[in-house]
Amino acid sequence: MFRKIRLFTPGPTPLLPAAQFAMAAADLHHRTPEFRALYARVLKQLQAFIGTRNDVLVLASSGTGAMEAAVSNLTSPHQHVVVLSAGKFGERWISLAQAFGCEVETVTAPYGESFELDMLRNHIKPGVRTVFVQATESSTGVRHCIPAIAQLARQCNALLVVDAITGFGTTQFDVDGDGVDVILGGSQKALMIPPGLAYLAVSERAWQSMENSRQPRYYFDLRKERKNASKGESSYTPAVALIAALGAALDHIAAQAGGDVAAGRRLLVANAELCAAMTRAAVAALGLELFAPVAPAAALTAVKAPPSMTSTDVVQQCKAQFGAVLADGQGDMKGQLFRIAHIGYFDPLDTLAVIGALEQVLYALLPARVSLGSALTAAQQVYRRAAEGEPSNRCACGRRQAVCLVSAAVATGDQP
Numbered sequence: 001m002f003r004k005i006r007l008f009t010p011g012p013t014p015l016l017p018a019a020q021f022a023m024a025a026a027d028l029h030h031r032t033p034e035f036r037a038l039y040a041r042v043l044k045q046l047q048a049f050i051g052t053r054n055d056v057l058v059l060a061s062s063g064t065g066a067m068e069a070a071v072s073n074l075t076s077p078h079q080h081v082v083v084l085s086a087g088k089f090g091e092r093w094i095s096l097a098q099a100f101g102c103e104v105e106t107v108t109a110p111y112g113e114s115f116e117l118d119m120l121r122n123h124i125k126p127g128v129r130t131v132f133v134q135a136t137e138s139s140t141g142v143r144h145c146i147p148a149i150a151q152l153a154r155q156c157n158a159l160l161v162v163d164a165i166t167g168f169g170t171t172q173f174d175v176d177g178d179g180v181d182v183i184l185g186g187s188q189k190a191l192m193i194p195p196g197l198a199y200l201a202v203s204e205r206a207w208q209s210m211e212n213s214r215q216p217r218y219y220f221d222l223r224k225e226r227k228n229a230s231k232g233e234s235s236y237t238p239a240v241a242l243i244a245a246l247g248a249a250l251d252h253i254a255a256q257a258g259g260d261v262a263a264g265r266r267l268l269v270a271n272a273e274l275c276a277a278m279t280r281a282a283v284a285a286l287g288l289e290l291f292a293p294v295a296p297a298a299a300l301t302a303v304k305a306p307p308s309m310t311s312t313d314v315v316q317q318c319k320a321q322f323g324a325v326l327a328d329g330q331g332d333m334k335g336q337l338f339r340i341a342h343i344g345y346f347d348p349l350d351t352l353a354v355i356g357a358l359e360q361v362l363y364a365l366l367p368a369r370v371s372l373g374s375a376l377t378a379a380q381q382v383y384r385r386a387a388e389g390e391p392s393n394r395c396a397c398g399r400r401q402a403v404c405l406v407s408a409a410v411a412t413g414d415q416p
């Protein structure tokens, strides 16, 4: 069959053509005025993309490199840290903190769920020095409420480190207002470029805390990176081509909103929210269930396998029949759920296409359960209502307004 391959995976995501061209043309040396100008400009644009006045750094590594940098720069061996974990990426924080000898207190929510206010209150208490969490847990499609977690961390003077690798470009953050100390991302998600760069914003409190850290670090020594970044340089040879691609991607995001990176990022988030809402409506119309129904992320939608088949069958058939690459469940979730991404270079047309493919695949596998066009109709109706300006009934944390953690705390006159 003649097929066009399309990625619908939550990283790597489809590449922006302008970024690919920039990458191919990036034949420059990194210790030159030309590169310094590019690097300084990209760091400044990234600051607007993240929405912070804190220092922003870029590392030549996958996203996990920035996770490791946060652990190795902010903790000490035997230090008590809290990890909020609700999936494979939460478990990565646990492994990392253990690898650096921290005493790890874990707060776990079952796969597909997020943390309730009481759980958070019971564990984010005075004496805790550092809290690690994901903004969105890409393995289950759930979104955690960063404002509520940040408020608790603030109250007990703990540092908060947020893995926003799939949170950036899909959730609005108030990094400085909420007091998030380290927030980190990776290039192959919302930024529409290949894997290989991690980026992070670091608060003044976190810089001060780093002076007391007793962990070994060399390549990921953030203090050294900060010193060099202020001169438009990186400590070691940067991934020059990826930096050029990043500049083109941030230009593209800005160009969507008249040259304003922050406004472009808000459009990118709204776009992901819309694609996610269309997909959730389609999933319901197909009689399928969401894996994370209470607080679904906009980065991706995770869907439970239909009865009598595995998600691996659905993923294989979408690839075989349409060249559409969906993600299966990770680790022990393989076979139980499939994931469709909305993060980065996707739009409602891509979303309608993948919903159409899913309908066909499920119709072929379960003809009695599926009527062709029902999922597309549901998605079209969501699109129509959004185009007519109907506001979303979900908070920035993904929950319906009635069950949002922050509004629940406000309603009871309580602090989260």
Ligand SMILES: *Cc1c(COP(=O)(O)O)cnc(C)c1O
Binding pocket: 010, 011, 062, 063, 064, 065, 089, 134, 136, 137, 138, 163, 164, 165, 166, 186, 195
């Ligand atoms: C993709 C992802 C990572 C892993 O990043 P790598 O770039 O593979 O190191 C970590 N956390 C989350 C939430 C992710 O989605």
